[in-house]
Amino acid sequence: MLKRKISDYLESYFTPNRREALLITGARQVGKSYAIREFGKSHYSSFIEINLLEDSIARTSISKASNSKDLLLRITAIASQPLIKGKTLIFFDEVQVVPEIVTAIKFLVEEGSYQYVLSGSLLGIGLKRISSMPVGYLTVKEMYPLNLEEFYRACGISDNIFSVLEEAFKAEREIDSIIHRKLMELFRLYLIVGGMPAVVQTYLDTNDIKKVVNKQREILSMYVEDISQYDINNKLYIKDIFNLIPAELNNPNKRFILKNLNENTKFSRLENSFIWIREAGVAIGVYNIEEPKLPLELAKLRNLFKLFSNDVGLLACQYADGIQLRILNNDIDINYGSIYENAVAEELYSHGLKLYYFNSKKQGELDFVIKLDDKILPIEVKSGKNYLRHNALKNVIENKDYEIEKAYVLYNENIKRVGNIVYLPIYLMMFIKNREIENLIWKIDLSSLPQ
Incomplete structure (x- = not known):
């Protein structure tokens, strides 16, 4: 198995209390799906993978969801194993096929039962078609071939x-x-x-x-x-x-x-x-x-x-x-x-x-x-x-x-x-890379100001 730096990133990103999804972008064949799959299977009691390109039933079902509650119900029906609250990672692959899922992820994250990771190719273009990016609910990380x-x-x-x-x-x-x-x-x-x-x-x-x-x-x-x-x-x-x-x-x-x-x-x-x-x-x-x-x-x-x-x-x-x-x-x-x-x-x-x-x-x-x-x-x-x-x-x-x-x-x-x-x-x-920025804690002393 090839050791990729993205594996370390996934481990540091998905802390137990993380209330934010992760979207991994990049060209085809750079190893996005494989890295996510290996991480999900080894770090979660339940790992649910939904390929929106290959699974036409899942694609149709998810695209017709009316709200987050309905979407979760449809995911439960699609999933091949039970969803365990707080111990499940749900992986939407090839999301460029159903870009609306990127907007919907805000409500899934807010609901809070599970953690989410998304991936797809050609997303630099696909993201421009999304009406509302879920700022604060989604981090975008680009992945490359092995350096x-x-x-x-x-x-x-x-x-x-x-x-x-x-x-x-x-x-x-x-x-x-x-x-x-x-x-x-x-x-x-x-x-x-x-x-x-x-x-x-x-x-x-x-x-x-x-x-x-x-x-x-x-x-x-x-x-x-x-x-x-x-x-x-x-x-x-x-x-x-x-x-x-x-x-x-x-x-x-x-x-x-x-x-x-x-x-x-x-x-x-x-x-x-x-x-x-x-x-x-x-x-x-x-x-x-x-x-x-x-x-x-x-x-x-x-x-x-x-x-x-x-x-x-x-x-x-x-x-x-x-x-x-x-x-x-x-x-x-x-x-x-x-x-x-x-x-x-x-x-x-x-x-x-x-x-x-x-x-x-x-x-x-x-x-x-x-x-x-x-x-x-x-x-x-x-x-x-x-x-x-x-x-x-x-x-x-x-x-x-x-x-x-x-x-x-x-x-x-x-x-x-x-x-x-x-x-x-x-x-x-x-x-040749920028120095990593250490945590900078800076507190202003306001005690001299009148209350």
Whole structure:
């Protein structure tokens, strides 16, 4: 069984007195249903799962409920086991099919007999059709494919190794060469296997790359099917955008070029299609910014962006046959740039970081710009030997208007620092995340005021 971070989140979320439901969103095949099912079965006396896509009787019955009391009665009739007050978790899966259940969850939570978890795919779009979001009664949590740490753990990397890596990252100290070499081998494996749970499990069970690729092709076919099913009006454009992601990332600047999609179409006509594919969870959008200065959101240019795949393994699968073996062999003739950057994009995105890039005729281009602990952090990704060539990084660091204290270069070699630039083995990107905020208790003393 794959150990996922979402399992720890579920345990901390569902305390006995919790009066709030949880909605887990994310693309298909990232492991939402499996994680919830395993948690529910191991932590509750009664676990009720209702799949609104596969169970047409349940779907019809729930959609016709007139109020919360009626809905609970219908759930009782549908359930395959008894509902035990205070000891039952009810799981509504594929809620995008009956989005009204998200509104109704407020009344179920208020009733208080049971706890609730919801899940579904393409919810970024589906939630917009909901008339009333139950604020205060529902937490939304996005789930992703396995990130690099989860993949390493699945492959057998121990807690001790992670402790060594984290200490080296914080101290900017070299990692033992044997550990470094093995982790780079595993990173190259991650580039072709990716983080889709079914794909990772296929690799762990068989070590057969051909079977891995076949499983990835199945998932890609499911994504295309989703496009056809959930956006009738724009499905052709969305399908073309999805299929163009590998080719666009292979361009020198990796920016999505509209004319490659349609020579005569303006961005305003296609914007909703780009938003759809991003909010469906199958792509990660990275916008260009005018300057690497806070606040980054106000500096973004919405018509200049890169689109990365939500899973680097799926991206590798979309490239030409045979690339998997060449990656494993560390073939120096391959341009790894797009695949490396995709791995970094999805890793940082899974850490909850908003991603941008910077491109200026005068100063050059930075692969990523993020806000980390309230400071600007530029990141360059280098897959080859010319890792010391980064004029753009030098230019923005020297620009006093930007107040940049440090930058990272993610590359294949060991840790070192040169001035303001820290060179990190690319697998250490797993530690680039905001510091967790500790509880801040602040009480104002009003005793000096007259009563």
